[in-house]
Structure formats: C-alpha cells, structure tokens
Amino acid sequence: MFDRFDIFFVQQLINGFSVGLVYALVAIGFTLIFGVLNVVNFAHGEIYMIGAYAGLLAIVFLAPPWVALILLVLAAGIAAGVALERAAFKPFRRFRDEASLKSKAMRESTLLSSLAISIVVRESVEKIFGADMQAIPRAYADAMQDPIVLGELAVASGQIAILAAALVMFATLQWILKRTDIGLSIRAVAANPLGAQYVGVNVDRTVIATFAIGSGMGAVAGILIGLYQGTIFPAMGFAPGVKAFVAMVMGGLNSIPGAVICAIVLGLAEAVATEFFGQGWADLVAYVFLVLTLVFFPTGLFGAGRERV
Amino acid sequence: MALLEIDRVTRRFGGLVAVDDVSGAIAEGELVGLIGPNGAGKTTLFNVICGFTPPSSGEVRFAGEPITGLRPWRICRRGIGRTFQNLRLFPNMTVFDNVSVGAVGRLGIGPFESLLRTRAARDRAADVSARTWQALERTGLAPYAHLLAADLPYGRRKYLEIARALATGPRLLVLDEPAAGLNETETAELARFIRTLHAEGLTILLVEHDMSLVMGICQRVMVLASGRKIADAPPSVVQQDPLVLEAYLGTEEVA
Amino acid sequence: MRGVLAPLAVFAVLFGVLPAGLSAAGSGYLFRLADVTLIFCILSLSMQLITGVAGLLTLGHAAFYGIGAYTAAILSTRLGFDAGLTIPASGLVSALFGVLIALPTMRLVSIYFAVATLGLGEMIYVTLLNWVSFTRGPLGIGDIPPLRPFGFDLSSPLGTYLLIAALAALALLVVHRVAHSYYGNTLRALREDDQCADAMGLPVVRLKIETFAIATFLAGIAGALWAHTTGYVNPADFRFAESILILAMVVVGGLGSIPGAIVGAALLILLPEALRAIGRVRILAVGLIMFLCILFLPKGLFGEVTALDLVRRQFGAAWRGSPTDRPLGWR
Structure with a gap:
C-alpha cells in the first residue's frame, strides 16, 4: 500500500499532529483569556511550566494515582492563575478615572506586567530547581510511551492521552461557556464588559474565573506534555507559549476552535519542515506563519469569523 | 470653478448604503453646512472627503x-x-507642540536636517514656529501655548483642534461637529469665530448637528437623509423644504 | 543655561571623571562594566526613539543588535576589515534589515506590530542559530579582533572605553536632536494618535520607517561594539530575553525620556552586577524591577508618558471599532 518513504512520512504527520495538539492545549487557555479580556497574557507559558513542576512534586512526594495527579495539577494551575490575576492584572484596574475605563483598564494595561511576572516566575523556579532538565520518574513517564501499533504505523499512548485531553478540555470549555452561569458571565464580559457590569455581572469575579479556567487547563497541559516528553525545565513554557500565541493570531484572535485548528496546522507544518529542512529550521515555521498572517490575513485565516470565545 | 466637487459618491458597508449617490460642490470662499439626522451618512461622507x-x-x-x-x-x-468630532488632540504634548504638528504636516521635515541642523533646517524650523504662533494667535490660544493639551479647559480644546487644522494651511477647512458638547454661550462664540475665519477668506464646510449654528452662519446648506442628498439651498429655503421637514420630523426640530 | 550645562556635564563625566576614576582603580573588570553599560545605553536610547518617542512597542530589538554584532564578527574574521569599517557597516546592515522588516509591518497597528517584531526577532535568532555555514550556529564566532580602527590601537581598556564613550555620546546627540525637534514632535504625534497625525498631513508610514532605520542603525553599532569588545558572539546573546532587557531599561527609565533611557540602562546593568554576591539574579532582578516600576512608578523615573498609557493606547487603537471597513489590525 505505502512504500517505505510514505510510511515514514505519514508517521511524521501523526507526530506533527500530536505536537499540534500540544500547542492546542496551551492555546485553549491562552485564547480564552485573550478573548475575554483582550490582554496578551505573557505568563501563560509559565502557568504551563508551573503545572509541570507541580505534577513533578506531586509524583515525587505523594505518588498519587492518575486522577488525583491531574486534579492536583489542576488545583495548582487554578491557584497560580488566580495569583497571577491578582498580581499582574488586578492592580491595574485601579488606573481608571471614569466609568468608560472600568472595562478598558482591565483589559488594556497588562502586557508589560504579565511579561515581568513571567520573567520573575521563570527565574524563581530556576533558582529553586535549577535550570537543567528534570526527569519525570519512570513509573509515570513510561506509561506515556507504550506503543500502540496500527498496521505499519505506531503511536505512543501519550499521544492518545494528549488527543483525549484536548478533546475533553475543548468539550468542557464549550460546556462551561454555553451551559453554566459562570460561562454566561464570561461570554457577557467578553462581549461588553461595561454592559455586563450594568446588568449585574460581577466583572471582577468573572475575570478571576476566566483566569482560573484558562490557567487550570494550561497547567494540565504542562504536566501531560512533561510526562509525555519525560523531562521538564523552567524555560519549557516559552516555545509552546509562543506557538499557542501564533495559533491564536492565525485563528482570528478570539476564536477557540480557530486557535485549535491552527495549532494543529502549525504542528503538521513543523513536522513537514523538520522532514525537509531539519529540526532547527522548523522553529522558523511558527514565526513565518505569524508574520505572514499578520501582514496578509490580519483577521486570521478564517476571515471575518468574529465569533467571540 | 468649484474648489471641492463631490461627484456621485456612494459608500457601502456590506449591505448598508451609508452614502448613496451624493453629488455637490463648494466654491472658493463659501461657508457651507452639511446637516442631517443621526445616521444620515454625514460622517461617512466626511471620511470619504x-x-x-x-x-x-x-x-x-x-x-x-x-x-x-x-x-x-x-x-x-x-x-x-x-x-475631529470627538476631540483627538495629542494629550501628552503641549498646545504649541500640538499645533506645530499641523505646521510640519504642511511644510514637511526630514530626520537628517533635524539631525545635522543645517541652515535649511533652521529656516524651516523658523517657518514652522511662525506658522504655529500665527495659528495660536488666530484662535486666541497663545496664552496657553505651554500648557499640556490634556490640561486645557474643555471649551479651549475645540479651538486647539481648529488651530492645528489651520496650521496645515488649508484652502478648505472641514469642521466635524465643532459645537458638540458646548453650551449656548460657547456655541455663539464659536459661531462668531467661524464667521471671522470665513471673512478672512477661508472656505469652510461645517458638518453639524446643531441646527442653530448651521442656520445662523452658513450661506448654503446641504441636507443628507438616509445617505441621500435631499436638499442643497440657502438656510431660509431649506427650513421650508417639506422633504427636509419630513426627514427631521419626530427626530429633531428645524430651528 | 541648561542648553550648555547638560552637554558639558555629560562630556565631563564621560571623558573626564569616569575614565580617570576607572584608570585610578586600574581594574579591567570595572572598565568592562563601564563598556557594557555604555553599549546598553546606546541600545536603550535607540529603543527609546522607537518605543518612547514614536510609540511603537517593539519586542525584537535585540535582533538588530545581533545583526550588528554578527556583521562586525563576520567582516572582521573572514574579510579582515578593521573596526573603522565594521562599525559603520554594522550600523548600515542593521538599518537595512530594519527598513526591510519595517516595510511590511509598519502598517500594522501597535499590538500587532509588537507581536510581529517578536516573531521577526525570533526569526533572525533562529537564522543565526541554524545557518551554520555562515554564522557557525550555536558555536558562535570567536577570535574577533579588538578595536583597532584605521590602525589606531584602542585595544587597551582605556582606549576601548574612550571609543565606546565617544560613540555613545554620538548616539545621545543623534537621539536628542531627533527627539527634540519639530521632527520629534511629529513622532510624538504618532505615539499619541497616528490616525489623527495622518489627517494633519504627516506621512505616518514613512515617518515610522525613518525612525526605525535610525534606531536600528544605532542598535547595529552597539552590536559591533559588543562583538569587538567581547571577542565572541553567540546567537543566545541576542534573543527575546535581551529585547525584554532593553525594553525594561526604557520602561524603568521612563518612556520618551532620554535621561531615563540612560539611567534605566545603568540601573539594570549595574544593579544586578552589584547583587552578584547572592548569585546569578540578573534576569530575576530585571523582571522584578520592571514589575515594581510598572506598578508604582508608571511614568518610570523620568518619563513623559506612563507605560500604561502607551499600552492602553496600543490596545485602544487595536480594538477601537475601526470607522472604515478595513480589516482588524490594519490602518
């Protein structure tokens, strides 16, 4: 059916697809926060890294079962997200001088503060754990490497886990946004923060909830990918963070489905580029996509698809 | 010959026709008003011009x-x-600097002349400064020259907008709702000022919501309704025009 | 008169007090520290022109610094050019890249521009890292000769210092003259409201490209000085973190303020250096100082605009419902 090269290429595409899912996992939380607040949360990559380190600590000291591990990481991510919101975003809501700024100040003054926080967090983790790669204990990491053979192709169980996690997160988020009260508040704040405030939505609480949800998902993505790759390090958040960002821009800034699709496209494109030009040059793909998108498709690849959140 | 000619201009936004086949002309030295109910397409026509x-x-x-x-x-x-209708000043710059931007806009300036401070550059800087002061004097803002634009009293900010536009040395001055947010006394002062500018030979197009201002000072009034031009005549005629009355009926009163 | 006193004071400190003090201390380390501080002064001044004066938030400035450094490294090691040629050449090559990059991106509004510069900066880094045949990739380029412009041997600590100080003074003069002129006023107008500046007869895109060219030229010169004084360049020195370091200098010193850029650079180079006793905390300190500064000193130490104002306007512009039907992010 396939000759050797084709098989290899399809295998590469499958790997690219799972890398794309990794980006998608990060992009979901990132896009949620952007979509609601219109802020670029530069510290999202650090939340992802915190998730991985929280998972490592839990494994080393508690060796919990899988479900407990995920829940612990989720809790750590939520805590980190809320702390981040309090430290880097909340203080700037005091720079409002009139009613019209109530919503704006919240979403508009925090690029630099989240950037600064991300540096502080990353460097602090580096001070505590060292800059080097930390290996995840084999007992957990190996579970992600069981090969599942499909004819001539093989996927690792971790790739399946990441696919499942992406589907679950995506569905959960849609459920939260469309079916719950807090989701309704989130969508209201995303559409019109001031209006939401007027009809009685607690904007402050909604913002915290958004950060909690987005960061929880970011942290779970961190531990899953840490487990799958077997090692974690303090700067691990940067590359997926940037790529999630690229996916978000390509997807049209505040469309979560758009970001997910573009993340996968990005993963596939990187796999193809790696195939033809090598690993190093493949890093260029994301940036080329970013700049081309900004210059030629400023509303994202899906045109005027302006659906929010 | 007409200074400004608008020739069958149409502007669509998706399915919405904001300006529908509008023509018109303004002759050198005229003071013309452009009015219309909300959503008539005034601002769009303005933006097209x-x-x-x-x-x-x-x-x-x-x-x-x-x-x-x-x-x-x-x-x-x-x-x-x-x-601009909603004042768009440069808030963190002084009044003088705000106006000088208009003057530079007219005269042009390059980075290297500023860098090398050549004779030509100094001459040009002197021109810019003279033009700026002239515009400030004309609008009565000279005493405020060193204030930050953000610290200027609201009524004066309108004049700063006009001073900046004057510094660009226009042959046609287009004012977008200058009376918005002013009380009656201030509007009357503004009307006198616009008349003075006109008397000094400037051609002016006044896009306005405030009927008293337009009817009081303009020689001719164009009326837009739902994107179409429905009247183009002196104020006394426009005020009697049944089409205009109908367009404004229930929305506003024709003064 | 302030117009004479300030330059005199700068001149006296740069060429009198500092070199005398450093020579008296006789410490190569202190000379090196002064050199690095001055190189970063050039970088922060050049970024001040783009970000503080013209209001374009750039997250990729280190890339131009890197292009300058690699130009000097390659020209001097492969072609044997001396510093008298490599320094201006680095500035020109960097400015050329600056203009090439500015052409497509200058039409992007603010936050999109910031993101595009981040992307372009990383593209340049990835290229430096992977084009092994040209840049030697992660190995970096070593054995870059010290400063001997046109046969004058300035490779002694004092000579090197004096050349760097002279170029920093020149950069200061350039940025000062550009910023404090009617031309500078037009750049401030872009920062405040570029759509309105357009309506006042200013060629917005051209002004932005010119500013970018001047600033990237200066960044390229800083890169060449770094290459010649360090003797070794490596892609990792010109990454995103370095761009953020330069940005932090400008933010801490105060956007739009020239003394701010200098004080910011000195603070963020010297303070972490003073804290070396408690370990490698440079980047941590940078992040912390930047955060505290944004929180408690929104105008920086000397700024004319608050950092938040800038960002707010950036976002405001990006998200303001455009009156035209042009696509989001364009103007």
Missing part, C-alpha cells in the same frame, strides 16, 4: 484634481484641513 474611507464608487475632486483614494495625509497637503 478626507480620505479615511475610500468611496465604493464616484469621485471627489479638489481644485480640479481627483483626490479619491489618496491617503489622508496627501489630501491634507493638497489643502483640506479637518477637525
């Missing part, structure tokens, strides 16, 4: 030459100065 929005079809000519599709700064350099 100033190059902020390209027309879907039709042409705008200034001093006989087409200016359709030119960038705003080129249109400004051709001689159309504008103000």
Whole structure:
C-alpha cells in the first residue's frame, strides 16, 4: 500500500499532529483569556511550566494515582492563575478615572506586567530547581510511551492521552461557556464588559474565573506534555507559549476552535519542515506563519469569523 | 470653478448604503453646512472627503484634481484641513507642540536636517514656529501655548483642534461637529469665530448637528437623509423644504 | 543655561571623571562594566526613539543588535576589515534589515506590530542559530579582533572605553536632536494618535520607517561594539530575553525620556552586577524591577508618558471599532 518513504512520512504527520495538539492545549487557555479580556497574557507559558513542576512534586512526594495527579495539577494551575490575576492584572484596574475605563483598564494595561511576572516566575523556579532538565520518574513517564501499533504505523499512548485531553478540555470549555452561569458571565464580559457590569455581572469575579479556567487547563497541559516528553525545565513554557500565541493570531484572535485548528496546522507544518529542512529550521515555521498572517490575513485565516470565545 | 466637487459618491458597508449617490460642490470662499439626522451618512461622507474611507464608487475632486483614494495625509497637503468630532488632540504634548504638528504636516521635515541642523533646517524650523504662533494667535490660544493639551479647559480644546487644522494651511477647512458638547454661550462664540475665519477668506464646510449654528452662519446648506442628498439651498429655503421637514420630523426640530 | 550645562556635564563625566576614576582603580573588570553599560545605553536610547518617542512597542530589538554584532564578527574574521569599517557597516546592515522588516509591518497597528517584531526577532535568532555555514550556529564566532580602527590601537581598556564613550555620546546627540525637534514632535504625534497625525498631513508610514532605520542603525553599532569588545558572539546573546532587557531599561527609565533611557540602562546593568554576591539574579532582578516600576512608578523615573498609557493606547487603537471597513489590525 505505502512504500517505505510514505510510511515514514505519514508517521511524521501523526507526530506533527500530536505536537499540534500540544500547542492546542496551551492555546485553549491562552485564547480564552485573550478573548475575554483582550490582554496578551505573557505568563501563560509559565502557568504551563508551573503545572509541570507541580505534577513533578506531586509524583515525587505523594505518588498519587492518575486522577488525583491531574486534579492536583489542576488545583495548582487554578491557584497560580488566580495569583497571577491578582498580581499582574488586578492592580491595574485601579488606573481608571471614569466609568468608560472600568472595562478598558482591565483589559488594556497588562502586557508589560504579565511579561515581568513571567520573567520573575521563570527565574524563581530556576533558582529553586535549577535550570537543567528534570526527569519525570519512570513509573509515570513510561506509561506515556507504550506503543500502540496500527498496521505499519505506531503511536505512543501519550499521544492518545494528549488527543483525549484536548478533546475533553475543548468539550468542557464549550460546556462551561454555553451551559453554566459562570460561562454566561464570561461570554457577557467578553462581549461588553461595561454592559455586563450594568446588568449585574460581577466583572471582577468573572475575570478571576476566566483566569482560573484558562490557567487550570494550561497547567494540565504542562504536566501531560512533561510526562509525555519525560523531562521538564523552567524555560519549557516559552516555545509552546509562543506557538499557542501564533495559533491564536492565525485563528482570528478570539476564536477557540480557530486557535485549535491552527495549532494543529502549525504542528503538521513543523513536522513537514523538520522532514525537509531539519529540526532547527522548523522553529522558523511558527514565526513565518505569524508574520505572514499578520501582514496578509490580519483577521486570521478564517476571515471575518468574529465569533467571540 | 468649484474648489471641492463631490461627484456621485456612494459608500457601502456590506449591505448598508451609508452614502448613496451624493453629488455637490463648494466654491472658493463659501461657508457651507452639511446637516442631517443621526445616521444620515454625514460622517461617512466626511471620511470619504478626507480620505479615511475610500468611496465604493464616484469621485471627489479638489481644485480640479481627483483626490479619491489618496491617503489622508496627501489630501491634507493638497489643502483640506479637518477637525475631529470627538476631540483627538495629542494629550501628552503641549498646545504649541500640538499645533506645530499641523505646521510640519504642511511644510514637511526630514530626520537628517533635524539631525545635522543645517541652515535649511533652521529656516524651516523658523517657518514652522511662525506658522504655529500665527495659528495660536488666530484662535486666541497663545496664552496657553505651554500648557499640556490634556490640561486645557474643555471649551479651549475645540479651538486647539481648529488651530492645528489651520496650521496645515488649508484652502478648505472641514469642521466635524465643532459645537458638540458646548453650551449656548460657547456655541455663539464659536459661531462668531467661524464667521471671522470665513471673512478672512477661508472656505469652510461645517458638518453639524446643531441646527442653530448651521442656520445662523452658513450661506448654503446641504441636507443628507438616509445617505441621500435631499436638499442643497440657502438656510431660509431649506427650513421650508417639506422633504427636509419630513426627514427631521419626530427626530429633531428645524430651528 | 541648561542648553550648555547638560552637554558639558555629560562630556565631563564621560571623558573626564569616569575614565580617570576607572584608570585610578586600574581594574579591567570595572572598565568592562563601564563598556557594557555604555553599549546598553546606546541600545536603550535607540529603543527609546522607537518605543518612547514614536510609540511603537517593539519586542525584537535585540535582533538588530545581533545583526550588528554578527556583521562586525563576520567582516572582521573572514574579510579582515578593521573596526573603522565594521562599525559603520554594522550600523548600515542593521538599518537595512530594519527598513526591510519595517516595510511590511509598519502598517500594522501597535499590538500587532509588537507581536510581529517578536516573531521577526525570533526569526533572525533562529537564522543565526541554524545557518551554520555562515554564522557557525550555536558555536558562535570567536577570535574577533579588538578595536583597532584605521590602525589606531584602542585595544587597551582605556582606549576601548574612550571609543565606546565617544560613540555613545554620538548616539545621545543623534537621539536628542531627533527627539527634540519639530521632527520629534511629529513622532510624538504618532505615539499619541497616528490616525489623527495622518489627517494633519504627516506621512505616518514613512515617518515610522525613518525612525526605525535610525534606531536600528544605532542598535547595529552597539552590536559591533559588543562583538569587538567581547571577542565572541553567540546567537543566545541576542534573543527575546535581551529585547525584554532593553525594553525594561526604557520602561524603568521612563518612556520618551532620554535621561531615563540612560539611567534605566545603568540601573539594570549595574544593579544586578552589584547583587552578584547572592548569585546569578540578573534576569530575576530585571523582571522584578520592571514589575515594581510598572506598578508604582508608571511614568518610570523620568518619563513623559506612563507605560500604561502607551499600552492602553496600543490596545485602544487595536480594538477601537475601526470607522472604515478595513480589516482588524490594519490602518
């Protein structure tokens, strides 16, 4: 059916697809926060890294079962997200001088503060754990490497886990946004923060909830990918963070489905580029996509698809 | 010859026709009003003239030459100065610096001459400064020159907008709702000021909501309703026009 | 008169007090520290022109610094050019890249521009890292000769210092003259409201490209000085973190303020250096100082605009419902 090269290429595409899912996992939380607040949360990559380190600590000291591990990481991510919101975003809501700024100040003054926080967090983790790669204990990491053979192709169980996690997160988020009260508040704040405030939505609480949800998902993505790759390090958040960002821009800034699709496209494109030009040059793909998108498709690849959140 | 000619300009936004086949002309030395109920397409027509929005079809000519599709700064350099409806000053700059931007917009300036401070550069700087002071004197802002624009009293900010537009040395001054947010006394003062500018030989197009201002000072009034021009006549005639009355009925009163 | 006193004071400190003090201390380390501080002064001044004066938030400035450094490294090691040629050449090559990059991106509004510069900066880094045949990739380029412009041997600590100080003074003069002129006023107008500046007859895109060219030229010169004084360049020195370091200098010193850029650079180079006793905390300190500064000193130490104002306007512009039907992010 396939000759050797084709098989290899399809295998590469499958790997690219799972890398794309990794980006998608990060992009979901990132896009949620952007979509609601219109802020670029530069510290999202650090939340992802915190998730991985929280998972490592839990494994080393508690060796919990899988479900407990995920829940612990989720809790750590939520805590980190809320702390981040309090430290880097909340203080700037005091720079409002009139009613019209109530919503704006919240979403508009925090690029630099989240950037600064991300540096502080990353460097602090580096001070505590060292800059080097930390290996995840084999007992957990190996579970992600069981090969599942499909004819001539093989996927690792971790790739399946990441696919499942992406589907679950995506569905959960849609459920939260469309079916719950807090989701309704989130969508209201995303559409019109001031209006939401007027009809009685607690904007402050909604913002915290958004950060909690987005960061929880970011942290779970961190531990899953840490487990799958077997090692974690303090700067691990940067590359997926940037790529999630690229996916978000390509997807049209505040469309979560758009970001997910573009993340996968990005993963596939990187796999193809790696195939033809090598690993190093493949890093260029994301940036080329970013700049081309900004210059030629400023509303994202899906045109005027302006659906929010 | 007409200074500004609007030739069958149409502007669509998706399915909405904001400006529908509007023609008109302004002769050198005229003071013309452009009025219409909310959503009549005044602002869109304004943006088409100033190059902020390209027309879907039709042409705008200034001093006989087409200016359709030119960038705003080129249109400004051709001689159309504008103000903004919701004051768009440069808040962290002084009043003088605000106005000097208009003067530089007219005269142009390059980085290297500023860098090397050549004789030509110093001459040009002197020109800019003279032009700026002239515009400040004309609008009575000279005493405020060193204040930050953000610290200027509200009523004066309108004059700063006008001073900045005057510094660009316009042949046609287009004012976008200058009376918005002013009380009656202030509006009357503004009306006198606009009349003075006109008496000094400036051609003015006044896009306005405030009927008393337009009817009081304009020689001719164009009326837009639902994107179409429904009247183009002296104020006394427009006030009697049944079409205009109908367009305003229930929305506003014709003064 | 302030117009004479300030330059005199700068001159006296740069060429009198500092070199005398450093020579008296006789410490190569202190000379090196002064050199690095001055190189970063050039970088922060150049970024001040783009970000503080013209209001374009750039997250990729280190890339131009890197292009300058690699130009000097390659020209001097492969072609044997001396510093008298490599320094201006680095500035020109960097400015050329600056203009090439500015052409497509200058039409992007603010936050999109910031993101595009981040992307372009990383593209340049990835290229430096992977084009092994040209840049030697992660190995970096070593054995870059010290400063001997046109046969004058300035490779002694004092000579090197004096050349760097002279170029920093020149950069200061350039940025000062550009910023404090009617031309500078037009750049401030872009920062405040570029759409309105357009309506006042200013060729917005051209002004932005010119500013970018001047600033990237200066960044390229800083890169060449770094290459010649360090003797070794490596892609990792010109990454995103370095761009953020330069940005932090400008933010801490105060956007739009020239003394701010200098004090910011000195603070963020010297303070972490003073804290070396408690370990490698440079980047941590940078992040912390930047955060505290944004929180408690929104105008920086000397700024004319608050950092938040800038960002707010950036976002405001990006998200303001455009009156035209041009696509989001364009103007």
